[in-house]
Amino acid sequence: MPDQTPALKRSRLAHGGFIAALILAALAVLAGPLHRFGVIEFPIARHLLTAAAIGGPVVAIVCLVAAILARPGRGRRGRTQALVGLTLSLLVAGFIWSLVRTAMSLPMIHDITTDPADPPPFTAVLALREPGTNDPAYGGVELARQQKAAYPDIAPLVLPVTPEAAFDRALETAQTLGWQIVASDRAAGRIEAVDTTLWFGFKDDVVIRISHSPEGAVVDLRSASRIGLSDLGANAMRIRRFFAVFKDIG
Structure with a gap:
């Protein structure tokens, strides 16, 4: 007798959060090389890092909600994507905010x-x-x-x-x-x-x-x-x- 178990639907929220986390990571990682090789000016690179720093916590919340909604028994798949997105967005935001904390702890001299x-x-x-x-x-x-x-x-x-x-x-x-x-x-x-x-x-x-x-x-x-x-x-x-x-x- 064929399996009548319905296929789980993919969580759009989990998938979207995962993609957003990848974009944030790309912004943070590529901001430096793009400036280094003259593709963008420093103010633009700084804006990319700012966007990643602000967007990181927002995406982390989205991924956390998606992971909860896609937990076993809820009829949705995508929990792994949501958890990966959560981890990635927190790492990106944490790294950038650590730079901010360092800057705030030191005098503004160069x-x-x-x-x-x-x-x-x-x-x-x-x-x-x-x-x-x-x-x-x-x-x-x-x-x-x-x-x-x-x-x-x-x-x-x-x-x-x-x-x-x-x-x-x-x-x-x-x-x-x-x-x-x-x-x-x-x-x-x-x-x-x-x-x-x-x-x-x-x-x-x-x-x-x-x-x-x-x-x-x-x-x-x-x-x-x-x-x-x-x-x-x-x-x-x-x-x-x-x-x-x-x-x-x-």
Whole structure:
């Protein structure tokens, strides 16, 4: 005797929530690469992330309701889709909101240096900056105060070596980190470079200054973002990473 069990109808709500979650994930993931490869400008990429951050909780609620309505015994299929959509939308929203929380916990600064009293100036990299980027001039006392409060560990590195030896190691470190070397002057003890971030392809400028000290040599760095008010701590992390690799090379 043929099976008379009626086929379960697919839940449109579950399917729609799942598709919406996929779209949100695509917006969040592709916003960076699309900006990195010049397809969209940064304001548009930021709007895509905002849409994903706001839409994530909404889609999560839709998927949760769909999962409840499509539970066993309700005559609908699509519960798995709804649960996958719920998980995906929460992950997307959670990731973006974690970036927001990070930004809110840090000062709105994007220019970090080991020597706020006498920050190394940018010169060679200025020609690479497009109109509308952040002012390359250092922000002065107020910026220094905010940096000290947020990143008290950022300080010059003093080494018992000659400035020439420190310069060679600094240049090797920058190359190891994959920075684009724009200018290097061993006699002047200066290196300028550009570091491109992985996700969005932001171009951040870096200047390294090597100077003489009674102990041997002093290594100072300055790292600044070309766009954006807050760097989410990226420039401080870049300086820390430089010094960590610098010490490993030595």
